Amino acid sequence: MSDLQSRIDTLRQTLNQHSYQYYVLDNPSIPDADYDALYRELQVLEQQHPDLITADSPTQRVGAAPLDKFGQVTHQIAMLSLDNAFDAADFQAFYQRMADRLDQQVEFSFCAEPKLDGLAVSIRYEDGLLVQAATRGDGYTGEDITSNIKTIRAIPLKLQGDYPPVLEVRGEVFMPLDGFEKMNDKARLAGDKVFANPRNAAAGSLRQLDPRITANRPLSFYAYAVGAVTDPALLLNSKSHYARLQQLKSWGLPVCPEIRLVAGAEAALAYHADILQRRASLAYEIDGVVLKVDDLLQQQNLGFVSRAPRWAIAFKFPAQEKTTRLLDVEFQVGRTGSVTPVARLEPVSVGGVTVSNATLHNQDEINRLGIKIGDNVIIRRAGDVIPQIVAVVLAERPQDARDIVFPTECPVCGSTTERVEGEAVTRCTGGLFCGAQRKEALKHFVARKAMDIEGLGDKLIEQLVDEKLVQSPVDIYRLDMPALVGLERMGEKSAMKLLAAIEQSKQSSLPRFIYALGIREVGEATALNLAQHFRRLDALRAASLEELLAVADVGSVVAGQILHFLAESHNQTVIDGLITVGVQWPDIAEKAQTAQPLAGQTLVLTGTLIAMGRDEAKEKLQQLGAKVAGSVSAKTSAVIAGDNAGSKLAKAEELGVAVWTEQQMLDLFSEHGLR
C-alpha cells in the first residue's frame, strides 16, 4: 500500500472514531479544531486524488447512524451538513464557485445566520400539531426523539395562523450559556457528569431515553429551515429563504433574532465580522455564521454535493477549544483564604487570545478530570469566562506525568492549609496574618459589629495596606498623625477624628473582640456564645475540643476552626499585640451566664430606638438569652417597637403578639446590670 493510501486510511479511521465519540456518545475526545484539521487534510488529499475517494469516506457522509435504542425516523428530505470556510479567502472561493456554476455575474444575496452550536432536529407538524421529531442521524435516518422535543418550552406543540397541513421544520436545539454553566455547577457539586461544552450538553440532554431527564435540562430551539411541506404554495409566493423564516415565525416558531438579509460578498463578510465581535455577548454559543443564498431558485439551480448544499457555507469562527499541555500547577490564595490550583499551560491561541493559564477550581475538579502534570488537555475559552480545562486526552498521557499535590502550607504566609469536611475548597488558616487575606480580614476587624472603628472604610484600609502602614490589626493602633496626614485625601481634621475613633474602639466587649478576629465559622452569635461560656479570653484560648463542644451552637466544624486559628502562633501574636496596645473589655459578670430571663424567647426589634442602636440592643437582648429575629411570625414572643414602627408592629398586633416599648426593654437591661 502506498504511503498516501495508508495516510488516507489512517485519517478515515481516526475521523470515524472521533465521529462516533462525538455524534453517538456526545463525548468528544478531541477539540473540533483538531477534528477539522484532520478532516481538512483528508479533503485535500481526496481532492488531489479523486480516484481514491470512497463512498464511505467521512468526507462523503453526514453525522453517524442513529442509535438502536431509539426508534428510527426516515427523513423525507435529507438533512445534510454544511461546507466550511475558515477565512475570507475560503468564502470568496465559495462565492466564485457559485458564480461560475450559474454562469452569471449577478450579486448573490444571503440569508446570514448565526451558526448555533447544538444539534440539528427535524420537527413534523400535521394539521398544526407536533407529531414527530428526529435527530439528523446520518442525514437519511434519524432518531425518534418526539417525547423529548415536546419538553422544550421554546418549541410550540401547536402552530398558529395559516399553516400548511404538513410542515417539517428544521432547526437547532441548543443549551443557552447561563443554563449550561448552572447545570454544570450543580453537577460538579453533586459529583455528576459535567459536560465539556454546550453542544455536548444539548446533544446529551436531548438524546435521552427518559424524557423526564430532558425536561429538566435548560434546552432551547431556533428554526432555520423548512423540510417537507404538503403545500409549498402556502410557503408564500415569495422565493426567499429569509421570507420563509419570517413565515415560520408567524406560525409561532422561534427564529434567531440575529438573522439578517445581506446583499453581496462584502456585506456577508461584514456580517461575519459583526457577529464574531459580539460573540461573547450572545446568550448562546455559536461557532460561526451560516451564509445561505437567499433566492430559492438559485438554490435549486446550485443543488447539492454528496453531503452538503452548494448554496450555503458555514463560515467558522476561531475555535474556543484547543489542546495543549499542562506544564505545572501553581496555587493562588484568594481574599478569603481559599487556595485555588491554577494550571500553567503551554501557551496556545484560543479564540484569538493566547491562553497560558486556566483555573482548576479545587481538589474535586482535579479528581474529576483525573488530570496530571504533563498531560495533554483540552481547554475551552468561551467569551469572557476564564479558560477552563474540560478534559484530559488520556491516550496521550506521557510516561512521566505527575500527580497534582495540594500544598499543606499556604504559599503566601506558610500557615497550615485545611480542607473542611464537606467543603470543596482548601483554605489557608492564616486569617489575620495571611498577606493574601489581609485586606478582607482588616475590613472585617474594623466593621461596625466588630471593633467598630468609625471612618476606617474599605478604601482607607486598602490605602493603608498598599502603603504598608498597616499589616496586622495591631498596626491600626500604632497609626499616628504623621502617618495619616501623609495619605492622599486625608486632612488633619479627619485624621484626628479617625485617631479618636481608633482610641475609642479599644473599649470593646469580649463578644465583639472574638467576632473581630475573623475566625471562620465564628459569626456574631457564636462569638457571643463563646464569650458568655468562657467569660475570659484566656479561658477560650486554652479551651480543648471537648470544652468548645460544650458551648451552645458550637459543633465540630466550628470547634475545629477555632482550634486551627488558635494553633497558629502568629494569630496568638496578633491577639497578644492587641491586648498590649490597650484593647480591653469589661469582665463578663457571672450572672450574665446564669441570669437569662429571656431564654427561649424570640424577639423582633422594629422602628427607631432612642437610647441605643439596634445592634447594641440586639447584643444585650442576646446576652439575656433571647433570639433576635428579623421578621414577625406566630412564633415571635414579643415585638419591641421604637419610634415610627410600621409593618412589623401591625403584623404583631394582627397576630396578637406582645408589644414592648423601648423603655420596657431598657428597664429590663438595667435590672440585669446591662446599662
Ligand SMILES: NC(=O)c1ccc[n+]([C@@H]2O[C@H](COP(=O)([O-])OP(=O)(O)OC[C@H]3O[C@@H](n4cnc5c(N)ncnc54)[C@H](O)[C@@H]3O)[C@@H](O)[C@H]2O)c1
Ligand atoms: N471533536 C470531534 O471529535 C468531532 C467529531 C465529529 C465532528 N465534529 C465537529 O462537527 C462539525 C461537523 O459536523 P456537522 O456535519 O455536524 O456539521 P457542521 O456543524 O459543520 O454544520 C452543519 C450543522 O450546522 C448546524 N447549524 C447551526 N446553525 C445553523 C443554521 N443557521 N443553518 C443551518 N445549519 C445550522 C446544524 O446542526 C447542521 O447540521 C465540525 O465542526 C466538527 O469539528 C467534531
Ligand SMILES: [Zn+2]
Ligand atoms: Zn496564608
